[in-house]
Every structure is written in structure tokens, then in C-alpha cells.
Amino acid sequence: MNLRPYQNEAKLAILEQWSEGINKVLAVLPTGTGKTILFSAVTEECVRQGKRVLILAHRGELLDQAADKLMKSTGLGCATEKAEQSCLGSWYRVVVGSxxxxxxxxxxxxxxxxxxxxxxxxxxxxxISDGYQRVLDHFPKAQVLGVTATPDRGDMKNLGSVFDSLAYEYTLPQAIKEGYLSPIKAITIPLKLDLSGVSTQAGDFKASDIDTALDPYLYQIADEMLKYCKERKTVVFLPLVKTSQKFRDILISKGFNAAEVNGESTDRAEILEAFDKGEYNVLCNSMLLTEGWDCPSVDCVIVLRPTKVRGLYCQMVGRGTRLCEGKTELLLLDFLWHTERHELCRPAHLICQNEEVAEKMTENLANEAGCAVDIEEAEKQASEDVVAQREESLAKQLKEMKTRKRKLVDPLQYEMSIQAEDLSSYVPAFGWECAPATDKQKAKLEKLGIFPDDIDNAGKAKLILDRLEKRRNAGLTTPKQIRLLESKGFEHVGSWSFDSASRMIARISANGWRVPRDIDPKTYTPEN
Incomplete structure (x- = not known):
């Protein structure tokens, strides 16, 4: 089995963490990047080591898919633990279980x-559900790997309560940039749908309430689809089966060749196959196709089931991100759902790690309503906008920090100086990350020149320590050099080399700890 580079990196990271005694690990890969191939490769390695493996899923289609991919990619057969079928007494080392x-x-x-x-x-x-917890509790010594497209959960509980570590994450922007997924263009449609009266159930918008709010707009939405996706292969997600069926009929009346599938459809397989072959150009469903269904030729997705759950949103949009011959991009139609709350998932949440950037990107897309905008370009612009706003608002705070009479660097000053967006926007997710920074971490940070008291969790402390080590190996400035030079008025010292900073400090020292007259700290850039 020839793994893609990121799949091989993920496999090695998982095995390494297991070998270090971290028994419950998570791997995050976007829909369409081969999660099943990844865990098949991990399964193959475990079997080679003589281990017995259980592949656990909540739907029969996922179990069948796992067994099929495992056989095709590794040659390994497996037993089944589902309904009347039992693996007990089987000689297979792998079991797929419901x-x-x-x-x-x-x-x-x-x-x-x-x-x-x-x-x-x-x-x-x-x-995180009780059923999975019962199974995991019964096998307390087993090494556990969870694979998902996103670590969010609908009931807002964190997967950090189940898994000890995020062993590997491959992001959507990486996958698009490296050519493994289709580019995404979003069009914001200036049709305002009112969600202000929709209630919440189990951590997400209540489907029946959404249905009521959506119903008056169905004909207008169909008219908007005529403008943008008449020639595209489109999947539409709706809140309830009756609305999915109603919208199919509306689309047919508008000239679309539309079909609908739901959990009760006796001809579901035939309809999906016909859609795959191009006999239909729109497929409506009520949340049936969020997992375990692949149709790479889909090049337009419309989410008419608004959600707060990033995982669910990514699953829906992920139905159109796979590569296909002749497909240039995925078009995502985004309607202006009106809500007083900011937790609604939008195209920005597919790509933005930071909520502030996501809000800015959503605002920017709304200002370009009706135009197709590449989401990577939109995210880059939003990031630049947010950084500019943030730098302006932090200027006074940083100025105060730089003049504090202490020898250590404030973490915020250090992050801004080395322009580390991943540090400044970091939010702890897993159990050990959320715990306070350890005494050992604090002592090491202080020794390396960082004021540790403002670092309130072990995950952030580890990230900063890792960054300090990488910068040391790369020959870049230390926190103490940054502290001294920025207190003298030099800017972005974090981008200087260690040697350049040392030479400037030597000159300042020789000049009675004053900046030489021929140097303007505000504009100075060291020579390479």
C-alpha cells in the first residue's frame, strides 16, 4: 500500500505516541483525504505485531466500507461483530464491530x-456517547485511535475527555494546496432567512424550527439556484424529510432534474447510482448523506440545514471536496441566515482556525454577495485584516510591556514579535493541555527568558517551549535579545538572526547602552 506523504506522517505519529504510552489518540483529516486508508495502514502494522484489532463504527455502511478498504489496501480479511454475527471463535486478527x-x-x-x-x-x-464509552471501559488496556474530519461534537462536550492527545492533524487548506482536494469557492446569496426564533436542542438548532423558518423561502432559493448551479451536480441538505421532498418537487417545477433520498427510501441505492451516473443533477436529502457516501463528481453543495456544529458542517460540505476529472472547484452557496448569535457555521469555519478571523471572513464575503470567492484567498485577506486590527489595538499594551522593568519577556510580546499566529490564537483541547503549566515547564520558560505567570495552561507552555527549541536550532533571536532590543525601539526583532541581534547588542553596549546615532530603530533592518 502506497500511502500519501501526510498519511504516512499520520501513521508514524500515531505509532510513536502509542510507543510513548499515550494510549488514546486522535487523528484529524478532512473528508476525502483517506481516513479509512490511514487506519487500514495502522491496522496492518498492529496485525504485523501480533495484535488483535477492533474497528468500531456506528453505522453498517461504515463497517462495510472499512472491511472493503482493508481488504483492498492490505489484503487483510476481518470478522464481524454485529447483530447475529459474532467474531468469537474466528481466526481473523481484525474485527469490524457495531x-x-x-x-x-x-x-x-x-x-x-x-x-x-x-x-x-x-x-x-x-x-463521547455512552455506547462508545461502555466499549472503551470494557477494554481499559487497549490502545485507541479515533479518526474524524473534525474534533467538534454536537453536544459541545470536548473530545479531550475521551482522547489524551491529537496525534496528527491535516487541514483542509493543506489538502487543497497540495492538490488532494478540490478548491472551494463560496458565493454569499443576499437572501436573508430569519433564524432568530429557532430554538436549540442537544447543542444545535432544532430541525423542526429550522423547517418552519425555511419553508417560506424555498421558491426563492430555487430561483437563486437557477442563476448559479443549473449546469452543476448539486447536493442539497435540508432539515426534515418532508421539506426535502417538497424542495425536490419545487426544483423539478423549475426545470431541474432532481431526486430525493431519505432513510425510508426503498430505492435509495438505485437513486444514488443514477445520480452518480448523471441521470439527476440535484440530490435533496435530510441529513442522510453526511457520512459514508462518496460521489466525487459533486461540484456544488447547498446547506439549507444551518448548524452550530463545525463537524456536521464540514461533513456536509465534504460531500463535494473530492477530486474528479473535469471538476475545477466546489461551489458552496451560502445564504444569509439572520441570527443574533455568532455560533452559526459558515464557509469561514471550513478553513479558519481562529474565530476572530472567521467572523471577519464572513463579513468580507457578505460584502461581496453574489460573487464567487476562493475561500483560501478570503481567509488570507481576513487574517491580514484581523492582524492589522489586532496590532493596532495591542500597540499600547505592547508598549507598556516593553517598558516594564523586568528581565523576562511577556508571552504576548514574544508571540507578536515572532509573528506566531498559532500561539496567540491557541485554545487547549485535551485533558493534559487544559491543566496548569507544570513547575518544570515554568522553570524552563523562565530560564529561557519568558515570564511564565501569564501562561495559564500546560498546552500553551509546551507550544512555546517547542517553538523556543526550533528557533534556537534555526539560529534565531532569543527572548532576552527580543526584550532588550525592542525596549530600545527596534521592531520585529523576532525575525532577526541570533548573530545579528548579538552584534547590535554589542554596539549598544559599547555605546554606553544607548543606540548609536547613525541607527534609527524604527526602520532598521539587519543585514543577512
Missing amino acids: VQTLMREKRLKGFSENYFNTIIIDEAHHA
């Missing part, structure tokens, strides 16, 4: 606690 079956107490009692050495959870954003 969580609904295995979570039952009677079923679990048939297995010793060390029966499985490795448990792999497909679509791991579901892993």
Missing part, C-alpha cells in the same frame, strides 16, 4: 478485558 451491538452488557461479557489490543473508532466525533 457499537450498538457491542455496547450491550450481555455482548461485552463474552470478551475478556484484554481481548482487543487496539481499538480504532471511525467517525470519532461520536466517541
Whole structure:
């Protein structure tokens, strides 16, 4: 099996963390980048080491898909633990299992606690549920890998309560940039749909309330689709089955060749196959196609089921991100849902790690309503806008920090000086990351010139320590050099080399700790 570079990196990172004693790890890869291939490769390695592996999922289609990919990519067969089928007594080292079956107490009692050495959870954003927890608790010594397109959960509980570490993350922008996923262009449609009266249920907007709010706009939405996706292969996500069916009929009346599928459709497989072959150009569904269905030729996605859950939003849009011959990009139609709250997922949330940047990108896209905008370019512009705003608002704060009479550098000053967006926007996610910085971390930070008292979690402390080590190896300025030179008025000293900073400090020292007259600190740039 020839893994893509990022898949191989992910596999090695997972195995390395397991070898270090971190038993429950998460791998995050966008929809369409081969999560099943990744965990098949990990499974193959575990079997080679003589381990018994359980691949756990919540839907039959995912289990079938996993078994099929495993056989095709590694040649490994597997037993099944689902309904009347049992793996007990089988000689296979790999088992695909339904969580609904295995979570039952009677079923679990048939297995010793060390029966499985490795448990792999497909679509791991579901892993926080009671059923998965029962299975994991029964096999306490097993090494666990969760794979998902995003670590968010609908009930807003954090996957950090299940997994100890994020072993590897491959982002959507990386996948697009490296040519493994289709570029995405978003069009904001200036049709305002009012969500202000929609209530919340289980951490997300209530589907029945959305349905009521959406119904008066269906004909207008169909008219907008005529402008933008008449020649495209489109998937539409709607809140309820009855609305999905109604919208299909409206689209047909407008000239689209539309079909609809739901959980009760007896001809679901035939409709999906016909859509794949191009016999239909629009497919409506009520949240049925969010997982376990692939149709690479889809080049337009419309989300008419607004959500607060980033994972769900990414799953819906991910139905159109796969590469396909003749496909140049995915078009994402984004309607202006009106809500007083900011938790609604928009195209910006596919790509922005920082909520401030996401809000700015959403604002920018709304100002360009009706125009197709590449989301990578939009994110870059929003990031630049936010950085400019942030630098302006932090100028006074940084000025105060630079004049403080202490020898250590404030973390914020250090982050801004080295222009580390990932540090300044970092939010801890996993259990150990959220804990306070350890005494050992604080002592090391202080030794290296960082004032540790303003770092309130172990995850941030580790990130800064890792960055300090990388910068030392790259021959860049130390925090103490940054502190001294920026207190003299020099700017962005974080981008200087260690040697350049040392030479300037030597000149200042020789001049009685004053900046030489022939140097303007505001405009000075060191020579390479």
C-alpha cells in the first residue's frame, strides 16, 4: 500500500505516541483525504505485531466500507461483530464491530478485558456517547485511535475527555494546496432567512424550527439556484424529510432534474447510482448523506440545514471536496441566515482556525454577495485584516510591556514579535493541555527568558517551549535579545538572526547602552 506523504506522517505519529504510552489518540483529516486508508495502514502494522484489532463504527455502511478498504489496501480479511454475527471463535486478527451491538452488557461479557489490543473508532466525533464509552471501559488496556474530519461534537462536550492527545492533524487548506482536494469557492446569496426564533436542542438548532423558518423561502432559493448551479451536480441538505421532498418537487417545477433520498427510501441505492451516473443533477436529502457516501463528481453543495456544529458542517460540505476529472472547484452557496448569535457555521469555519478571523471572513464575503470567492484567498485577506486590527489595538499594551522593568519577556510580546499566529490564537483541547503549566515547564520558560505567570495552561507552555527549541536550532533571536532590543525601539526583532541581534547588542553596549546615532530603530533592518 502506497500511502500519501501526510498519511504516512499520520501513521508514524500515531505509532510513536502509542510507543510513548499515550494510549488514546486522535487523528484529524478532512473528508476525502483517506481516513479509512490511514487506519487500514495502522491496522496492518498492529496485525504485523501480533495484535488483535477492533474497528468500531456506528453505522453498517461504515463497517462495510472499512472491511472493503482493508481488504483492498492490505489484503487483510476481518470478522464481524454485529447483530447475529459474532467474531468469537474466528481466526481473523481484525474485527469490524457495531457499537450498538457491542455496547450491550450481555455482548461485552463474552470478551475478556484484554481481548482487543487496539481499538480504532471511525467517525470519532461520536466517541463521547455512552455506547462508545461502555466499549472503551470494557477494554481499559487497549490502545485507541479515533479518526474524524473534525474534533467538534454536537453536544459541545470536548473530545479531550475521551482522547489524551491529537496525534496528527491535516487541514483542509493543506489538502487543497497540495492538490488532494478540490478548491472551494463560496458565493454569499443576499437572501436573508430569519433564524432568530429557532430554538436549540442537544447543542444545535432544532430541525423542526429550522423547517418552519425555511419553508417560506424555498421558491426563492430555487430561483437563486437557477442563476448559479443549473449546469452543476448539486447536493442539497435540508432539515426534515418532508421539506426535502417538497424542495425536490419545487426544483423539478423549475426545470431541474432532481431526486430525493431519505432513510425510508426503498430505492435509495438505485437513486444514488443514477445520480452518480448523471441521470439527476440535484440530490435533496435530510441529513442522510453526511457520512459514508462518496460521489466525487459533486461540484456544488447547498446547506439549507444551518448548524452550530463545525463537524456536521464540514461533513456536509465534504460531500463535494473530492477530486474528479473535469471538476475545477466546489461551489458552496451560502445564504444569509439572520441570527443574533455568532455560533452559526459558515464557509469561514471550513478553513479558519481562529474565530476572530472567521467572523471577519464572513463579513468580507457578505460584502461581496453574489460573487464567487476562493475561500483560501478570503481567509488570507481576513487574517491580514484581523492582524492589522489586532496590532493596532495591542500597540499600547505592547508598549507598556516593553517598558516594564523586568528581565523576562511577556508571552504576548514574544508571540507578536515572532509573528506566531498559532500561539496567540491557541485554545487547549485535551485533558493534559487544559491543566496548569507544570513547575518544570515554568522553570524552563523562565530560564529561557519568558515570564511564565501569564501562561495559564500546560498546552500553551509546551507550544512555546517547542517553538523556543526550533528557533534556537534555526539560529534565531532569543527572548532576552527580543526584550532588550525592542525596549530600545527596534521592531520585529523576532525575525532577526541570533548573530545579528548579538552584534547590535554589542554596539549598544559599547555605546554606553544607548543606540548609536547613525541607527534609527524604527526602520532598521539587519543585514543577512
